[in-house]
Amino acid sequence: MSDFTLEPLFDYPQRQQVLDLAREHAEDVDHDKYSPFDTLRTLGSQGLLTLGRDGSLLPQVAVGFDLATECASTAFSLWAHRSTIAFFDALDLPLPDGLATGETTGTTAMAAAFKDSSGVGEIQVHATHVEGGLQLNGVISWASNLYPGGVVVLPVIVDDAAAGEPTKYIVQTRVDADGFNVKYQKGLLALDATESGFIKIENLFVPEADIMTRDVPGFLQKILAPFLLVQSSFCLGLGAAALNSAADHLDVAQGIFCDEFATIRAEYERLRTEITELAEHPQQVERRRVLQLRLDAAHLATAATRIELATVGGKAYKTNSPSARRLRESQFLPVQSPTEGHLRYELSHAQ
Structure with missing residues (x-):
């Protein structure tokens, strides 16, 4: 026997509720019978999805830690959602309606941007300028939290960029936008309830206002x-x-x-x-x-x-x-x- 105990990274008033909710639904989440976002929306109503937007991030990190001690799938969904919030904060952009509470879900489709930056992969979504914005085509090999109406942040390569202009942008779109086609992946070892999938993008229009930044290195x-x-x-x-x-x-x-x-x-x-x-x-x-x-x-x-x-x-x-x-x-x-x-x-x- 050992004296090991599950001590919090940081104590906060709602900690026991976080643990209880995750524990109560862990088995159903694991069997894809309960959505992690039902838990996250409860936490969002108490401000637990937007901790640490300024200053210390430790309270938010502590919530992720506590969730994972009971249900890593729910903690994973929190990470993807909270990362999306961080993307808007990094650019001093207002959060889309509902993102702070989880009523609108957040999806980070940024893996290709990080891989491209490191030289171990390539961005596979291409963009061309059209009237009023961009037209996107390509694929995203994996993303999660793909719920209808959710916000998706992703990198694109701009094929027709003018000489001297940046050729990579960060844009936002919605899961149910025309041309955003999801093939959900089920039968996973775990995380079946996280609404993860492969995405094929076909002639998806992104208005100019949804181009978040043209400074991809600075953003990353x-x-x-x-x-x-x-x-x-x-x-x-x-x-x-x-x-x-x-x-x-x-x-x-x-x-x-x-x-x-x-x-x-x-x-x-x-x-x-x-x-x-x-x-x-x-x-x-x-x-x-x-x-x-x-x-x-x-x-x-x-x-x-x-x-x-x-x-x-x-x-x-x-x-x-x-x-x-x-x-x-x-x-x-x-x-x-x-x-x-x-x-x-x-x-x-x-x-």
Whole structure:
């Protein structure tokens, strides 16, 4: 047995409600019978989707962490939504109606922009100028929170840009806009309820007013910290829940896993300190530190869910057990953008 406890990253008045809501619906979310956004809208009505828009991001990071200790799918949906809010804030643009409360959902389709910036991928949505705006064609390989009426932020390559003009823009559109065609992906290991899918864009019109910025490098620099800090928070929360479960079974096999548990726990404590420090002053975050945090938090979640399986034993192998759910959720982290390969490439080239 261990004295490990699930301590909050930051305490806030609604914390118990956050935990209770996520726990109550975790199994139904996992079976795609309940939408994570039903929980998020409840939290949004209390201002819990817009914490840290100025100053410390730690309260928002703490909400993501707490959600993930009970349901990583809901925490993942929070991350994608909160990132969309951060995109508007980075450009000093007003939030679309309903985004602050979750009545309107937010989708980040920015993976291609980050990959293009790093040289590990390309933007696959092309734009040409037409009267009053842009016409878009192309594909987005993966995005989530794809609910009708939701706001989508994405990068485009402008094929007919004039000489000397930027050729990459960031634009916004809506999930149900004409020409925005979603093929929802189901049968996933986890996250089936997150409304994730592949998108084919055909002759989609984006008015001039929905071109958010033509300074893509500057935009990516501003959004990196909130994007990765909230993402790291749900990796860490998932790992914390697994360690909490494993801690109750360390007497298995005469305590053979105690030393390994202690090593993983020490890494968890280090990452708690790291994310807390970085989230307090997100505007000052060093790029390499936040990239490393995200990679390490994902590795922590993987290691923690593995030792949970090993210590809890056969009952953790049942598909409807919380242990099995956490194990499946952790397997998403190496492929979530930025993927493990992308992060490792970035870190190998970071100064």
